[in-house]
Amino acid sequence: MDNSNIARQEAIELDNQDKLAHFKQEFYIGDETLYMDGNSLGLLSKRAEETLLTSLEDWKHHAIEGWTDGEQPWYYMSEKLGEMTAPLIGAKKEEVINTGSITTNLHQLLATFFKPEGKKTKILADTLNFPSDIYALKSQLRLHGLDPEEHLIQVPSDDGRTLDEDTIIELMNNDVALLLLPSVLYRSGQLLDIKKLTEAAHEKGIIVGFDLAHSIGALPHELHEWEVDFAVWCTYKYLNSGPGGVGGLFVHEKHLGQAPGLAGWFSSRKDKQFDMDHTLIPAETAGAFQIGTPHILSSAPLIGSLKIFEEAGIENIRKKSLQQTEFMMKLIEQELDGFGFTIANPRENKRRGGHVSLEHDEAARICKALKEKHIIPDFRSPNVIRLAPIALYVSYEDIFEVVMHLKEIMEKQSYKKFENERGIIA
Ligand SMILES: Cc1ncc(COP(=O)(O)O)c(C=O)c1O
Ligand SMILES: Nc1c(O)cccc1C(=O)C[C@H](N)C(=O)O
Incomplete structure (x- = not known):
C-alpha cells in the first residue's frame, strides 16, 4: 500500500471511531460538494x-x-x-x-x-x-x-x-x-x-x-x-x-x-x-x-x-477539530511536497484555531480550480487559501479527498486556465 492509500485507510478508521460523525446528516450540502468554508459561512442544518x-x-x-x-x-x-x-x-x-x-x-x-x-x-x-x-x-x-x-x-x-x-x-x-x-x-x-x-x-x-x-x-x-x-x-x-x-x-x-x-x-x-x-x-x-x-x-x-x-459539546468539537486540522496538515505535507505550498498557521494545538491556512503564489486561481471540482475553500488576499474542516459536518475522508484533488490540480496544472485574481468575495 502506498502512503496515500494508508492515509485513506486512516481516514476511514477515524470516521468509524468518530462520535460526532452522525451530526453530518443534519446539514444541507450537495452530494458532490466538499465544503471547507464554514469559517466564513456555516451550512444550514435541519434544526436551524x-x-x-x-x-x-x-x-x-x-x-x-x-x-x-x-x-x-x-x-x-x-x-x-x-x-x-x-x-x-x-x-x-x-x-x-x-x-x-x-x-x-x-x-x-x-x-x-x-x-x-x-x-x-x-x-x-x-x-x-x-x-x-x-x-x-x-x-x-x-x-x-x-x-x-x-x-x-x-x-x-x-x-x-x-x-x-x-x-x-x-x-x-x-x-x-x-x-x-x-x-x-x-x-x-x-x-x-x-x-x-x-x-x-x-x-x-x-x-x-x-x-x-x-x-x-x-x-x-x-x-x-x-x-x-x-x-x-x-x-x-x-x-x-x-x-x-x-x-x-x-x-x-x-x-x-x-x-x-x-x-x-x-x-x-x-x-x-x-x-x-x-x-x-x-x-x-x-x-x-x-x-x-x-x-x-x-x-x-x-x-x-x-x-x-x-x-455535541464544545470540548468534543474542539478535540475533533484539532485532530482534523492535524490530519489535513499531515496529508498536505505528505502529498503536496514540492508544489510551493506553505502551511501558515501555527502548528501547536494551543496556538491554532479551526482552519488550515495555506499560502501559495497562485492561491487565487488554485481556489478557482478547487471550486470547479466542487470543493469550496476561500481565498484571502494576497496569497492565502483557507480550509476549514468543520467538526460537525466534515469527515476525515472528506479531508483526504480535498488534499488528493488539490494534488491533482497541481500535477495537471489545471489552475493555469484561471486568472490569478480573487472573485468578488473569495
Ligand atoms: C474577525 C472579524 N471581525 C469582523 C467581521 C465582520 O463582522 P460583521 O460583518 O458581522 O460586522 C468578520 C467577518 O466578516 C471577521 O472575521
Ligand atoms: N461577513 C461576511 C459577509 O457579510 C460576506 C461574505 C463573507 C463574510 C465573512 O464573514 C468573511 C469572514 N469574516 C472572513 O474571515 O473573511
Whole structure:
C-alpha cells in the first residue's frame, strides 16, 4: 500500500471511531460538494431551518402576539440565545446577549468602555485584524476628537502571519486605555493567549475586548474566569446561523449595571420597556447593550443550531477539530511536497484555531480550480487559501479527498486556465 492509500485507510478508521460523525446528516450540502468554508459561512442544518420556520409560523398564527405568545416568543429570544451561547464562551447567562453584528456591537462597546482620560487616550490593536474592527476603532477615536494616526497603536507582525503575545504586552503602556484583539486571526488561524493578554492588560489598567469571530463554536473559552471585559462575535461562521445571522456580545459581570454608550429602547429592563418613559432604565444584564428591535428572522435559526452544540459539546468539537486540522496538515505535507505550498498557521494545538491556512503564489486561481471540482475553500488576499474542516459536518475522508484533488490540480496544472485574481468575495 502506498502512503496515500494508508492515509485513506486512516481516514476511514477515524470516521468509524468518530462520535460526532452522525451530526453530518443534519446539514444541507450537495452530494458532490466538499465544503471547507464554514469559517466564513456555516451550512444550514435541519434544526436551524426548523426554528426559523417556527418563527414564521408564530408570525402567521400570532401576529403581534408573537412577541410574547408563540412557540419562540420574540421578546425574549435575544436573552434565550445568550443563555444558550454562554457555555460556549465560559460566561454567566446574564453576561451574554445576541444582537447586532460584530461591527455594530463593537461600536456599542467602544462607546461604552473607551473613555479616554488624561494621558490614557490610546487604543492598542494589531496589524492583522479584520478591517471592519480597525475601521470601528478609528471612527470611535475620531468621535472623541482623537487622531487615529497618533492614538491607534497597531502591533506589528514579524512574519506577516502571526502576532507575538510578548510584543503585544510590551506595547501596553500607561497611555493605553483599551485593547482590542481577535481571539483567532482570520487569515493565519493563530489562536492568541487570551488569559495571558488579559492579565497583562489589567495590570496596566487597560480595558480588554476580544473579537471571537473565528473561535466561537470552534473551541472553548473561559471569558468570565479570565476576566475579559467584553467580547463580540458573529454566528454565521462556526455557529451556522445563516447569512446575516444575529451577532453576539459578552460584558463581564463586573461591568453590568452601567448604562450603554449607545442607548435605545431595547437597552431597557424588560419589565419597564413598555412603560414608554423617556428616562431609560437599563437592563442589569448584557441585554442593556442592545439598541433597537431584534432581527427575529436572523436570530431564529440560531436556536436550532445551538441545540446541536448543546448535544455535541464544545470540548468534543474542539478535540475533533484539532485532530482534523492535524490530519489535513499531515496529508498536505505528505502529498503536496514540492508544489510551493506553505502551511501558515501555527502548528501547536494551543496556538491554532479551526482552519488550515495555506499560502501559495497562485492561491487565487488554485481556489478557482478547487471550486470547479466542487470543493469550496476561500481565498484571502494576497496569497492565502483557507480550509476549514468543520467538526460537525466534515469527515476525515472528506479531508483526504480535498488534499488528493488539490494534488491533482497541481500535477495537471489545471489552475493555469484561471486568472490569478480573487472573485468578488473569495
Ligand atoms: C474577525 C472579524 N471581525 C469582523 C467581521 C465582520 O463582522 P460583521 O460583518 O458581522 O460586522 C468578520 C467577518 O466578516 C471577521 O472575521
Ligand atoms: N461577513 C461576511 C459577509 O457579510 C460576506 C461574505 C463573507 C463574510 C465573512 O464573514 C468573511 C469572514 N469574516 C472572513 O474571515 O473573511
